Amino acid sequence: MILTVSYEPDPDSQADATALGHLLHKHPDRVQRFSAPVGDVHVLYPESSEKRCTAAVVLEVDPIALARSTRFRSDPGALGHYINDRPYVASSMLAVALGTVFRTAMTGRSDAFPELAAADLPLTISVPVVAVRGSEEDLVRRLFEPCGWAVGETVVPLDPAYPAWGASRYRSVTLRGRMPLARALRQVYVLLPVLDDTKHYWVSDDEVDKLERNGSGWLDDHPERALIARRYLLHQRALVEQAVEATDAAPRDRPLAAQRADAVLQALHDAGASSVVDMGCGPGALLARLAKDRTFRRIVGVDVSARSLETAARVLGLAQASDAERERIALRHGSVVYRDPSLADLDAMVLMEVIEHVDPSRLDALEDAVFGAAHPATVVVTTPNAEYNALYPGLRAGDRRHDDHRFEWTRAELRAWAEGIASRHGYRVSYRPVGAEDAALGAPTQLALFQREAAA
Known part of the structure; x- marks a missing residue:
């Protein structure tokens, strides 16, 4: 070629x-x-x-x-x-x-x-x-x-x-x-x-970020924007709906994936975190955003997929990075459901669109690994709001946004899970909507911000 x-x-x-x-x-x-x-x-x-x-x-x-x-x-x-x-x-x-x-x-x-x-x-x-x-x-x-x-x-x-x-x-x-x-x-x-x-x-969630990043300055006003998004994302309904407006009633100025990353970064800044681990980092979309922000002096990406970690290393340019930058950013093979003592000294942990990929029977192990063993001062969790699915024209009742989602929670279900964890592990938890809110159904993404009581 x-x-x-x-x-x-x-x-x-x-x-x-x-x-x-x-x-x-x-x-x-x-x-x-x-x-x-x-x-x-x-x-x-x-x-x-x-x-x-x-x-x-x-x-x-x-x-x-x-x-x-x-x-x-x-x-x-x-x-x-x-x-x-x-x-x-x-x-x-x-x-x-x-x-x-x-x-x-x-x-x-x-x-x-x-x-x-x-x-x-x-x-x-x-x-x-x-x-x-x-x-x-x-x-x-x-x-x-x-x-x-x-x-x-x-x-x-x-x-x-x-x-x-x-x-x-x-x-x-x-x-x-x-x-x-x-x-x-x-x-x-x-x-x-x-x-x-x-x-x-294979096309996954990080392709939405690639489309937003490389479409900056020309794609938003393109008359074939919807066609471009469909074909670029291989007609995967959930990804396309992140990249373009889902309904006239819920317009977005930016793709939901970008708004979600913005919300996570804002939560980390609000918590005063300077060292962060991105659990389930995938190909490095959020890590790239963290790396550009010099507020974060130490960044760790963890994923179960070795291939995703290789992609993240390329996205971050670690092979060409300075020694100081390679000390600042580390990638590790691991899982959100297994204890890792090396993660216990970081300020914050992010689980961005991770928990819905975990089997419900493994959520207790996730709780133990994140809130018990690592026990960071701040934990940021984002997950889809199942109630909002009714606004996506391509989703039928009971459908999930992604084939690999093991579940999708309503706002009440997230609060029940989060408040149980907070009471058992000494955290207080607050909630933030991400994306355009519907008066009755809420926002497409829900964010839970856990802050350890001793650190608050």
Whole structure:
């Protein structure tokens, strides 16, 4: 797979096109190789002059590794891994490669050229072969033109030697426009898998945060925002409803996942916590927010999934972090239902959307591990409000928001559980709504803030 990004300054501009190397944080004079979960990624510059500079990203897919990987989402069937052209056209794999090699560029940070990084640049992005799946007409233009791109699109025939066979679902796409480089990269990162309407990896709650982060500054006003959310999140109803407005009666300015993280951070600040453990940290969405806040001098992420911890390490950039930062942030394999004496000296523990994934028979073990053994000064728990489910048009009575939820509590059920724990372990507990509140049914997420009496 290949994608090129070209920068050609206006003729009357004094800008040097080779500054593209600084904005991408990749030197034009070197061919660089990086390892990504989908294979090796090469970054090189086919042309580099003051007048025009082009960077190429080439993803060398490892089909054998993909066939062996449990993360790879191939088509059903025993031969799906072997008879498959999908890994060799632009798709979510190329998006992962872009996120791997241009992570800093996608934030818009450039110490050498800060003004250029923020400026609208004349850019051209070319993707020779991209998968376009589905019945939506003129999908490439519908997705990219509202972002400010002039779209050039050529349909790839199934076989040029046999025109009667007709067109394939592949396109050659060229985008030309003026915008900050970081925004352009984020748009391509999001919209490649949207065009393909699939991903090669399992989609979970952290994808909502990725969509919000990479959609910042352009997605909220996009006329196809709902379509983008559905396809990016693989039509998973609960995740889509977090990312877009669930009902006209309950609008959200930001996705619920982002509001939930905001509420957790506010609770931690209100409690005065400076060391935090995120239990069930998953791929690191909350950890990334904590890491940016220098208030927290020590951060620990714990999860039962080794794969999630590997992803969290990449999200946090621990391999490239300073020694001081690696001492500040630690990742550990563990479970919320088992005692871990090493967690007993932290100020706060967060269980964000965790308890509903625990079997009810194991809640006593969770209570013992968190409130008995660790016994932090502050515990923040968030969980869905089952009463609010009636406002989600796609949920039938009795349905849960996620297939892995073992239960979902009403507000009264959460209070009964929380107040029992508080009385047994010496805490006081308060409650906060998260998300747009309904007068009768409350907010979509409920937050319980436990504070140890001796520490209050």
